[in-house]
Amino acid sequence: ETGVTQTPRHLVMGMTNKKSLKCEQHLGHNAMYWYKQSAKKPLELMFVYNFKEQTENNSVPSRFSPECPNSSHLFLHLHTLQPEDSALYLCASSRGSGTSGTTDTQYFGPGTRLTVL
Amino acid sequence: AQSVTQLGSHVSVSEGALVLLRCNYSSSVPPYLFWYVQYPNQGLQLLLKYTSAATLVKGINGFEAEFKKSETSFHLTKPSAHMSDAAEYFCAVSVSGSARQLTFGSGTQLTVLP
Numbered sequence: 001e002t003g004v005t006q007t008p009r010h011l012v013m014g015m016t017n018k019k020s021l022k023c024e025q026h027l028g029h030n031a032m033y034w035y036k037q038s039a040k041k042p043l044e045l046m047f048v049y050n051f052k053e054q055t056e057n058n059s060v061p062s063r064f065s066p067e068c069p070n071s072s073h074l075f076l077h078l079h080t081l082q083p084e085d086s087a088l089y090l091c092a093s094s095r096g097s098g099t100s101g102t103t104d105t106q107y108f109g110p111g112t113r114l115t116v117l
Numbered sequence: 118a119q120s121v122t123q124l125g126s127h128v129s130v131s132e133g134a135l136v137l138l139r140c141n142y143s144s145s146v147p148p149y150l151f152w153y154v155q156y157p158n159q160g161l162q163l164l165l166k167y168t169s170a171a172t173l174v175k176g177i178n179g180f181e182a183e184f185k186k187s188e189t190s191f192h193l194t195k196p197s198a199h200m201s202d203a204a205e206y207f208c209a210v211s212v213s214g215s216a217r218q219l220t221f222g223s224g225t226q227l228t229v230l231p
Contacts, residue, residue, distance in 0.1 A: 004160070043161075043207070043221040056218070090160055104211075105151070106219060108160035 003027065004109035006091050012115045013081065021076040021112045023091030030096030032074040033106065034066060037088040049074060050096045071096075081116045088113050119144040119210045123222035131230045136180075136195040138225050140208030143189065150191040151209040151219065152182055161207060167191060178202070203229045 004025045013019050025032065034046040048056035049068040063085075065077040074091055092106040124139040142148055149168050153161040165176025172184045182193045191208060205226050209219040 006160075040223075042223045043219075045218060048218070092161075105163060105166060107163070108153075110158070110160040113158075 004091060004093055004107055006089075006109040006112050008112060009110065010113045010115075012117065013078070014117050015081060015083075017081075018077070018079040020078065021089055021091075021114075023074040023076075023109055025072055025074075025091075025093035025107075025109075027093055027107060029093040029107075030071050031094045031104070032068060032071070033092040033094075034074065034076055035090040035092065037090055037111070039087075043090070046076075078114075081114075083116050086114055086116045119148060119212050119220050121208050121210050121220055121222035123206075123208050123225050125225055126223060127226045127228065129228040129230055130198045132200055133197050136193070136198045136202065136227065138193040138206050138208075138227065140182075140191045140193065140222060141189050142191060142208075142210045144210055144212055146212050149211045150182075150184060151211070152176065152180070152191075152193050153207045153209065153221075154178075155205045155207065155224075157204075164193070164206075198227075198229045200229050200231065203227055 007022045031050045033048050036044045036046055045058050046060045047066045052068050063080050067075040088111045090111045091109040094104045094106045120143045122141045130136055151166045152164040154164050155161050164180050165174045167174050167184045175181045180195045182191050184191050205224045207224045208222040211219050
């Protein structure tokens with residue numbers, strides 16, 4: 001399997017449930033990202049991991065908890081979500097290191113469509 | 118801080134007609150610029166990127182974009198639209214030294230009419 005994969009592709013959960021989203025990249029990259037894509041809004045960067053260390057947390061509520069056990073895998077643990085959290089959650093990866101002047105193109109997975117009831 | 122503005126949330130063209138999707142950026146330092154495409158129920162796919170080399174950038178599927186510093190623009194064009202080009206297109210900017218972060222525009226939905 002190549003590229004960036006995400007599971008599940010669709011998820012429906014109640015506000016009291018706990019679930020996890022999984023992302024796996026097969027590109028040999030060292031940086032991974034979670035984005036939220038809501039209808040009629042720009043993509044929102046949620047978290048950035050570089051070499052398994054979290055480097056960015058863009059004021060994301062604590063009901064979203066990321067985990068990066070290694071450079072190939074990224075999880076987003078969800079608990080006590082709200083209906084407004086319903087969105088497409090996209091994972092991306094890039095080479096990482098972020099050396100000044102590099103472009104570090106991000107490659108995206110297909111996303112998980114989350115619906116919170 | 119950087120930002121991106123995409124003019125026109127919806128653009129319709131006839132099959133075979135020119136495609137022009139507009140993107141203007143704001144950045145205090147030399148930017149890197151990207152165009153991504155998103156087909157229904159899929160993630161984002163990189164079309165092309167500008168990295169301070171040639172100002173005219175050619176991408177996949179016949180698309181190209183021209184970086185114009187004086188106009189702070191990076192418009193996406195394709196000479197002849199195909200039905201398969203119908204999708205949502207996103208312009209994004211990244212600044213030197215923080216290459217891990219992309220700021221995205223709101224997107225433009227392209228409809229291709231038969």
